[in-house]
Amino acid sequence: MNSLSNIKTIAKRELLACFTSPVAYVFIVIFLLLNGFFTFMVGGFFERGQASLASSFFMWHPWFYLFLVPAVGMRLWAEERRVGTLELLLTMPIAPWEAIVGKFVASWLFLGLALFLTFPVVLTVNHLGSPDNGVIFAAYVGSWLMAGAYLAVSCITSAITRSQVVSFIISVVACLFLILAGFPPVINMLQSLTHNWQWLVDVITSFSVITHFEGFQKGVLDSRDIIFFLSVIGFSLFTTSVILRTHRTS
């Protein structure tokens, strides 16, 4: 109960700070513009003539998030360390994991808000035809979970450094790995590198967010996919806490 109220306080502060700076608004505007452009111009939403959002709207999300989520996550810990507020935060009567979860939840809710603001697309497709709104809902859930996984990875890179730029670059690369792990050229390269240790290749390719996101786009809420994203989040937040602790002990 007490932990919950601590997490809430941290998350509230984070959101408040987010909306006092222009970052939040810039992010939302760019995210919505990109979505609109890619859905209607590149994705060919009208030309397809389908009452579906899978291949015109949701398929771009892994790529948008690749750049936009690290931009949200990069300041989480790097800024605290640079300004020195980390010292304040960690001498408050709260457990470090409460701060880590609170900050993560705030940014994740913010990403959820940005995602929610794409609702005109849903209205459009409903106006033009009769799509399966269950599938769209599932894809939204998947998209949000995927954003959470990227964000958690950005938390790690943000905790590593006090420079936001370095944090951004490392987390883009890490997230790119999460996308590319399932790409055929990458799989081929892995197979030659690991001398066809198939189990290792399988392990690596199972980290691809694209394969796990695909199910959601088809309207399938597979527990394995949900567990995948949640475990990426859990593992990354745990790693963040380890990094923050080693900074202080060494």
Place this chain on the structure above:
Amino acid sequence: MIKVENLTKLFGAKRAVDGVSFTVERGEVLGFLGPNGAGKSTTMRMLTGFLPPSSGTVTVGGYDMAEQPISAKKLLGYLPESAPAYTDMTVYGFLNFAAEIRGLRGDAKKSALSRVVDLCFLDSVLHQNVDTLSKGYRHRTCFAQSIIHDPDILVLDEPTDGLDPNQKSEIRQLIRKMGEKKAIIFSTHILEEVDAACTRAIIIDRGAIVANGTPAELRRKSEWAGAVTLRVQGLGAGAVQEKLNQLRGAKKVTASANGNRVTVTVFPRVAGDGDLTREVIAATNGWQIEELRTEEGRLDEVFHNITMPDTRSENRNAKSETRV
């Protein structure tokens, strides 16, 4: 209230803090002195639970910082060295957050906020963004954060750094007043603050405590403690010096001439010797004395001698030369 035992912190092979032990009770204001890099901030960071010590224990209000950090941290208010504050918030938003994370809600929060805003004179900038504040205001904002829950224990790392003289004296008065009911530790390298606010002072050098006592006790370590300075008219510097050098309690005598006046200082053989003044008065009977005073001892000299042992002897030689 604060008990520190054998606190040690290693950064790689370097011993930043080496076996520091002290206690602070309620009603005490402990001044933490030392040159830059002596380990003051590192000690405070361990005290407040930010850095885990390499060895040794910190006990705050009966709670071990390593075992029950949350209970211990609840009793503490902390002002870090650079007075950090969330730059992307207003002063009000920041203090509101500090109050909430300390568990204050509703009316208790409101009254706590208005109390610290009054105490730290933040009314005029309350709705300004923290990153637009001047250094003094930002410092006071962070200070306000540290006292918002009216903690029993305050740890302040250079609380007057970067403030103008008026603000400095305000903060000192505030510390002294709060020190009547709390246990306070503050670090500084401004020696006059020790007199203005401390009940006790610790001097730390290269990670270890080299002196611990009340400001008066520390001052008595000075060779100036109990020294007698007098200004005499109509006598030569050499004559005056020769006469006073014969006193039993005098260790050495320095004299400097200015026109037909001579300013002489007689240093006592035993620091803080009260009899020296009487001896000097008796010996100078009949001289034209314009001024005579007994020195209390100089903290800066004590500080210098304790924290710079390599240059101490050199320094003494320089001082005993007669400037005529």
